[in-house]
Amino acid sequence: xxxxxxxxxxxxxxxxxxxxxxxxxxxxxxxxxKIGLSTLNMASINWAxxxxxxxxxxxLHVGQIIDPHQDNQIDKQLQKKHENGKNMADAEIQDKLKxxxxxxxxxxxxxxxxxxxxxxxxxxxxxxxxQDRKAADEAKYEKLRQQFELDAAYHFVKIMIxxxxxxxxxxxxxLTPYQLYSFADFKGYKQIITPGTVKKHHGIARGIAGGLxxxxxxxxxxxxxGGTQYEVVREMSVIMYFKxxxxxKVRFISFETKTDSFTYRSxxxxxxxxCQKLDEISTAQKQEQEIGQSSEQPTQAQYNTSDxxxxxRQFKQLADDGVITQEEFEAKKKQLLGI
Numbered sequence: 332x333x334x335x336x337x338x339x340x341x342x343x344x345x346x347x348x349x350x351x352x353x354x355x356x357x358x359x360x361x362x363x364x365k366i367g368l369s370t371l372n373m374a375s376i377n378w379a380x381x382x383x384x385x386x387x388x389x390x391l392h393v394g395q396i397i398d399p400h401q402d403n404q405i406d407k408q409l410q411k412k413h414e415n416g417k418n419m420a421d422a423e424i425q426d427k428l429k430x431x432x433x434x435x436x437x438x439x440x441x442x443x444x445x446x447x448x449x450x451x452x453x454x455x456x457x458x459x460x461x462q463d464r465k466a467a468d469e470a471k472y473e474k475l476r477q478q479f480e481l482d483a484a485y486h487f488v489k490i491m492i493x494x495x496x497x498x499x500x501x502x503x504x505x506l507t508p509y510q511l512y513s514f515a516d517f518k519g520y521k522q523i524i525t526p527g528t529v530k531k532h533h534g535i536a537r538g539i540a541g542g543l544x545x546x547x548x549x550x551x552x553x554x555x556x557g558g559t560q561y562e563v564v565r566e567m568s569v570i571m572y573f574k575x576x577x578x579x580k581v582r583f584i585s586f587e588t589k590t591d592s593f594t595y596r597s598x599x600x601x602x603x604x605x606c607q608k609l610d611e612i613s614t615a616q617k618q619e620q621e622i623g624q625s626s627e628q629p630t631q632a633q634y635n636t637s638d639x640x641x642x643x644r645q646f647k648q649l650a651d652d653g654v655i656t657q658e659e660f661e662a663k664k665k666q667l668l669g670i
């Protein structure tokens with residue numbers, strides 16, 4: 332027969348050793364005494380039947396001492412009926428259930444708050460990343476702009492052309508970001524002149540003729556000289572074309588302007604100067620292409636020198652092998668070298 336063991340201290344209990352039986356185990360007299368229970372007391376026996384060993388361990392841990400008589404009186408009162416017919420035990424269960432529901436509700440509220448906080452933190456992190464990127468981009472743009480100014484780059488309104496670095500910078504606007512292109516990205520340009528009231532001839536025809544005769548910039552000259560006379564020009568602009576079908580329109584006149592006004596003459600000069608700079612970009616592109624081609628292809632003289640050296644080595648080998656005489660080799664050598 333297995334001996335009993337105290338569920339609290341682990342002491343082996345003999346047949347004559349007194350103990351109390353709890354609803355989940357037994358405890359020796361020494362352990363029970365430490366919390367105010369007696370193995371010979373009926374009140375203690377009744378109290379033990381309603382409680383667990385785990386409760387006793389907790390009491391021992393905190394040093395709690397109970398009065399089993401008083402606790403039993405409380406238990407009896409809990410069995411009395413309420414005025415509405417429900418006993419105190421039912422009310423206690425209801426209270427516990429209500430408390431549990433309240434805990435679950437609080438947990439749900441906390442989970443929602445935690446989720447809201449996580450979303451807020453994510454938004455703040457994304458916002459910070461955008462601000463960091465914006466600051467880095469702003470610093471990069473400012474450095475570019477300063478470099479263009481140091482290189483004495485040509486500029487008109489938002490367009491800056493740097494022939495030192497061979498780059499084109501379109502400065503940022505209030506709502507538009509900056510754009511940076513290399514000369515290699517530039518694909519050409521087109522001029523647009525829209526007349527208002529035509530007094531004598533169809534001005535655009537004269538403008539096209541000027542463009543064909545004097546080059547791209549000549550279209551501006553042809554549109555306002557010779558037999559063409561506009562009273563008013565509504566638009567004067569240049570469209571710049573870049574790779575990947577990107578383009579930028581630069582306006583010199585965007586409202587009806589009389590051709591005999593100072594405003595018109597100033598816009599005309601600016602447009603001519605701007606187009607000349609664009610022509611210089613095209614010239615720089617051609618020069619770069621020519622330099623690249625010349626560096627990639629060896630000259631004919633290099634080929635000829637290499638051929639002569641190969642032939643001399645072949646004839647020298649023939650002389651060494653005795654196929655030809657030394658005199659014949661020397662004669663061939665003079666012939667190849669033009670001596």
